[in-house]
Amino acid sequence: MGAEEPPVPVPVLSPLPLLPPLLAAATTALLGYYWARVPRRPLLAAGPRLRAFLEQHCPAVGETFYPTPWCFEGRLQTVLGALLLARPPVSYRSEALRAPDGGQLILDWAEDADSNWHPDPHACPTVLLIPGLTGSSQAAYLLRLVHRASRAGYRSVVLNHRGCRGEELLTPRTFCASNTEDLETAIAHINRRYPQAPLLAVGVSLGGWDPDASAASLEQPLNNLLFNQRLTASLRCLISRHRAAIREKVDVEHVLQARTIREFDKRYTAQAFGYRSCREYYQAASPARWLHRVRVPVLCLNASDDPFSPLHAIPVEAARHLPHVALLLTAHGGHLGFLEGLCPRPGSYMERLFAQFISAVFEHREELQQLEGDGAVGQGAA
Template sequence: MLLSYSEVWEVCVEYIFRPCTVAVGAISAVVYYLWGCEGQTPLLVCSDGFRIFLERYVPVVAEQFRPTPWCWGGRLQTLVRVLIKSSPAVTYRNELIRTRDGGQISLDWVDNTDSTVYPECSLRPTVLILPGLTGNSQQTYVLHAVSQATRRGYRSVVFNNRGFGGEELLTPLTFCAADTSDLERVIQHIRMLFPQAPLLGTGVSLGGMLLLNYLARKGSEAGLVAGLTMSVSWDTLESCASLEQPINRLLFNRHLTGNLCRAISRHRKMLETVVDVEHVLKARTIREFD
């Protein structure tokens, strides 16, 4: 069967030109993105003295950033992490401590008694880890952090926010990034157990916000020799608005809100004494939940 010139053209457009155009466009987008990021170094917002310290002891801050070619951009990296992840084997020792208001906090310890770098238990540095929103000691990023700390001879302890470490709520109170009282209680407890051991704090996302708020309030009386935060909101209101953009709302906001609602449902018996649980469970965004 012979095709007319117009039919041949339509076939070429449908099966050759259009796919090639899409492929070229995708490749161009990647090249443009990588080219735009070429030569950029992290932006350090700090005093000159601290900048000198970082550049001397943390040289990675002065290196050029080149995103992974096959996985660039925050959204894609976040989604890929869910699909491609590993969970190091970590065995915790759980401890429940009480708070002044009658509540309880779950702490998960890795004592690292086999440490050859710091064999003396009373002097072994302790890394306090604060997970992100609705997270706990079983999150993959926490397991990796604990595994790395163990390899370097440190002791680790994960601070699970109230109601998120498997323990029961004893009071109608969970957590908030602006309320540092539970974190202060945990740090006092650790310092009491190991008064001679250096204590370092690290927080991810909401855990980082909590740690920064604590450091800002306590200053030199914080009881920590160092603090590190990762993926922390620079401007909470802007971050909340960003999460409500269509793509972010679909990919992240509904998921996080769902986790929050499930936590409320899990502790319904205690929380329904102070809030309308059924109304809370209708929330579809973090803003609505708050």
């Protein structure tokens, strides 16, 4: 037998040389999709007179929104918006108020030299900010809004939700999306202190347009993992911290076993605020049912991909026919994200819109007063 021929070596290709072309192809595809599908002008749904006012004095409502290309998806916007945007330093002076039911409210007044330039401090416009679920004046998104208002020369004050600022809870009741008694108490107090100053209120999150739809959206597997469990844990911590006061009204141990916001609302919120069921509470807390009764100009910002507020629950068509409600709907932005630019700017689209809107309201009050109704002007952000 002849000698066997040695095997011919088979060259092994290293995957490393293939990576740059693959990455380049993936980047090109992503950028192509981004430029073709992502940047959009927001949809502005409002009555003709309020719409005209916003288009004239708030340029952001008509500008194309360019979300950060590498994180334009709603959940990424939500998570990275909380992680990447700055926490500007804000000093507060705290004031305790006693509510009619015996509860305690904490108002945090921002102390900033930029807001002291007004020639008549008693007439300096005031921006009242209301945090989202379990939020307080120390929440990063509120610090940025307070900073913006101060830079514009306006007075800022934050109404902290009961028990969320570290103070003692004096009653079994904390806060919920349907109850406005604490807000009414705060507004009355601010108006007594500064009767000559115009007042604008800004609310963030807390319930969305339809709490039942919001709860269902947050119960989807990925949303539940990213958001629902974390928020429910914060609510449980609030209950645990104030269990001495709360146990008079509910079974605290049962509440502390809640694993979703819906379970928490069923076991605590609905009972503490006198509702027969969680469903009844959610129906009462849905602002879409009361839009037709709004008598002051209100601007609401929402993203179509907000995991907390599903698109089908946003009352776009209703807003088109209401004289005092404007709904600005972006294609992307997530929940309190609205990151824009290749590298997220120091601020977000929401903050730019906020700054433009408060200046428009305070500097062009005569135009707004031509709209039917009176009272404070409000802004909401979901």
